[in-house]
Amino acid sequence: MNWTAIYSIFSFEMARFFRTIAQSIISPVLSTSLYFVVFGAAIGSRIQEVEGVSYGAFIVPGLIMLSVITQAISNASFGIYFPKFIGTIFELLSAPVNFLEIVIGYVGAAATKALFIGVIILITAFFFVDISIAHPFAMVAFLILTCISFALLGFIIGIWAGNFEQLQLVPLLIVTPLVFLGGSFYSISMLPPTWQIISHFNPVVYLISGFRWAFFGSADVPILTSLLAIGLFTGLCMAVIWWIFRTGWRIRQ
Amino acid sequence: MPTIVDIKNLRKSYDGGFEALKGVNLEIEEGEILALLGPNGAGKTTLISTICGITTATSGTVTVSGHDIITGYRETRSMIGLVPQEINLEPFEKVINTVRFSRGLFGKPRDDAALEKILRQLSLWDKKDSQIRALSGGMKRRVLIAKALAHDPRVLFLDEPTAGVDVELRKDMWEIVADLKADGVTIILTTHYIEEAEAIADRVGVIAHGELLLVEDKAKLMARMGKKQLEVQLTKPIKTIPKALQSDALTLSKDGTTLVYSYDTRAERTGITKLLADVADAGLVLADVMTRQSSLEDIFVDLVQEDAA
Ligand SMILES: Nc1ncnc2c1ncn2[C@@H]1O[C@H](COP(=O)(O)OP(=O)(O)OP(=O)(O)O)[C@@H](O)[C@H]1O
Ligand SMILES: [Mg+2]
Numbered sequence: 001m002n003w004t005a006i007y008s009i010f011s012f013e014m015a016r017f018f019r020t021i022a023q024s025i026i027s028p029v030l031s032t033s034l035y036f037v038v039f040g041a042a043i044g045s046r047i048q049e050v051e052g053v054s055y056g057a058f059i060v061p062g063l064i065m066l067s068v069i070t071q072a073i074s075n076a077s078f079g080i081y082f083p084k085f086i087g088t089i090f091e092l093l094s095a096p097v098n099f100l101e102i103v104i105g106y107v108g109a110a111a112t113k114a115l116f117i118g119v120i121i122l123i124t125a126f127f128f129v130d131i132s133i134a135h136p137f138a139m140v141a142f143l144i145l146t147c148i149s150f151a152l153l154g155f156i157i158g159i160w161a162g163n164f165e166q167l168q169l170v171p172l173l174i175v176t177p178l179v180f181l182g183g184s185f186y187s188i189s190m191l192p193p194t195w196q197i198i199s200h201f202n203p204v205v206y207l208i209s210g211f212r213w214a215f216f217g218s219a220d221v222p223i224l225t226s227l228l229a230i231g232l233f234t235g236l237c238m239a240v241i242w243w244i245f246r247t248g249w250r251i252r253q
Numbered sequence: 254m255p256t257i258v259d260i261k262n263l264r265k266s267y268d269g270g271f272e273a274l275k276g277v278n279l280e281i282e283e284g285e286i287l288a289l290l291g292p293n294g295a296g297k298t299t300l301i302s303t304i305c306g307i308t309t310a311t312s313g314t315v316t317v318s319g320h321d322i323i324t325g326y327r328e329t330r331s332m333i334g335l336v337p338q339e340i341n342l343e344p345f346e347k348v349i350n351t352v353r354f355s356r357g358l359f360g361k362p363r364d365d366a367a368l369e370k371i372l373r374q375l376s377l378w379d380k381k382d383s384q385i386r387a388l389s390g391g392m393k394r395r396v397l398i399a400k401a402l403a404h405d406p407r408v409l410f411l412d413e414p415t416a417g418v419d420v421e422l423r424k425d426m427w428e429i430v431a432d433l434k435a436d437g438v439t440i441i442l443t444t445h446y447i448e449e450a451e452a453i454a455d456r457v458g459v460i461a462h463g464e465l466l467l468v469e470d471k472a473k474l475m476a477r478m479g480k481k482q483l484e485v486q487l488t489k490p491i492k493t494i495p496k497a498l499q500s501d502a503l504t505l506s507k508d509g510t511t512l513v514y515s516y517d518t519r520a521e522r523t524g525i526t527k528l529l530a531d532v533a534d535a536g537l538v539l540a541d542v543m544t545r546q547s548s549l550e551d552i553f554v555d556l557v558q559e560d561a562a
Pocket of ligand 1: 253267268271273291292293294295296297298299300338
């Protein structure tokens with residue numbers, strides 16, 4: 001393993017993040033606060049409790065997931081798309097690094113940024129609602145796993161994208177609906193039966209359910225199923241990336 | 254001199270079937286400066302990109318210092334530095350950061366003293382904290398060179414390093430190349446400026462339509478392919494060449510003051526002695542005599558035209 005190269009990629013990407021740290025933090029904090037005001041206060045005054053948890057607290061895991069998933073995807077996709085776009089990718093291709101090292105560098109940095117945002121949102125949430133975390137370690141583990149798996153997905157999108165529109169399109173068209181329909185703001189059990197069944201094909205349901213379990217100790221789907229689902233998803237992304245580098249798809253002629 | 258880069262039967266077809274390299278064989282010697290000349294689209298960049306790992310060959314092999322570029326990519330790529338033809342740089346990065354990144358990416362531990370030396374050598378040290386977008390085009394090109402040198406490569410590829418660079422900077426660049434050669438770095442550069450190859454290369458390769466037409470020692474090439482011309486200036490202009498002197502090799506300048514005689518340096522008899530005697534016999538008085546050798550440019554143009562025919 002060329003750890004020096006991995007560290008170089010990682011720290012170069014992180015430097016970009018810290019250069020624009022203010023705007024990196026302000027926007028997720030602001031939007032989360034708005035969610036609390038709109039959903040927590042407006043809807044929360046009508047829905048008192050979901051599964052024995054106050055509505056304000058109930059949406060915290062979903063809100064964190066929403067931001068973390070969006071951030072992981074956009075950071076990772078931009079991180080690898082940008083060198084492709086401006087042509088600096090030639091350096092990566094001519095460097096003595098293998099695909100795993102490139103992925104660890106870029107995906108690691110994107111996941112770290114997303115994790116950072118997730119933690120900041122959690123801290124913000126403490127200002128609005130009372131929350132206690134039932135399984136803190138599981139919570140952190142879920143958070144990290146989510147950051148990594150969606151950063152992997154973002155990496156694939158970044159390599160696939162041929163222009164900036166496509167780079168925005170996938171998150172907008174696929175990921176946002178999946179996350180919103182994934183039970184961020186409600187329990188799946190609140191849906192009509194047919195929609196409950198459809199929801200089980202949405203991978204994000206398992207994530208948010210598992211994450212919520214870590215907070216409140218109760219979940220829509222069994223925790224092991226959640227773990228299995230996210231494990232499968234991560235494995236799938238890794239396989240696609242491995243194939244991309246083996247064939248040089250969209251990067252090496 | 255030992256071979257450092259050994260290219261055997263290298264072929265490259267791009268998606269869509271276009272064959273950009275048609276079986277290139279080339280041995281690059283350690284420590285030399287090799288200039289690759291060729292018209293646009295000849296395959297120079299494709300050749301370099303393949304050696305560096307940016308494109309994959311369709312068939313054939315390349316070894317660098319005995320390591321195959323596919324199976325031994327870590328060894329070969331660690332030894333190679335590449336300055337690409339296009340200026341590809343992150344506009345918002347600082348010079349020093351992007352150069353440091355390059356060194357790390359190639360697996361070398363951080364060494365700010367080494368980077369300082371490189372940046373000073375390229376007259377970039379006082380720009381080290383500038384954003385790249387704030388640099389001039391020539392400076393950007395030097396940043397690319399600094400990035401390529403950041404990991405102390407043994408082999409340096411310069412893909413048209415002096416394209417769009419003013420005369421002053423071009424001379425600087427040649428000095429940098431000479432310094433690197435003195436440090437034992439093998440340098441392969443592509444160029445459209447033939448005077449550049451003439452000025453700095455040890456050997457010259459000519460490539461056209463994906464084929465390497467020749468690789469030869471520059472001096473030998475110029476001696477072998479070079480035609481010489483003898484110019485005889487007369488004290489008084491003449492209207493036509495006297496009958497006794499007329500031959501295919503002799504022409505008269507428009508103003509009638511100069512006779513130009515072309516001859517081949519390889520020929521056993523150049524015919525100069527006879528010409529001068531005949532000139533005297535014809536009653537012409539010489540004002541001056543000089544010889545001119547054809548440049549690499551003439552040789553190059555001849556070669557590429559021959560290939561096209
Ligand atoms: N990615 C690509 N896909 C298809 N064809 C390509 C690609 N890159 C280069 N070519 C073709 O391969 C041939 C050689 O291109 P190359 O860039 O190697 O030429 P070059 O000798 O470097 O030319 P120049 O002096 O203009 O830089 C050209 O005909 C070019 O159109
Ligand atoms: Mg080129």
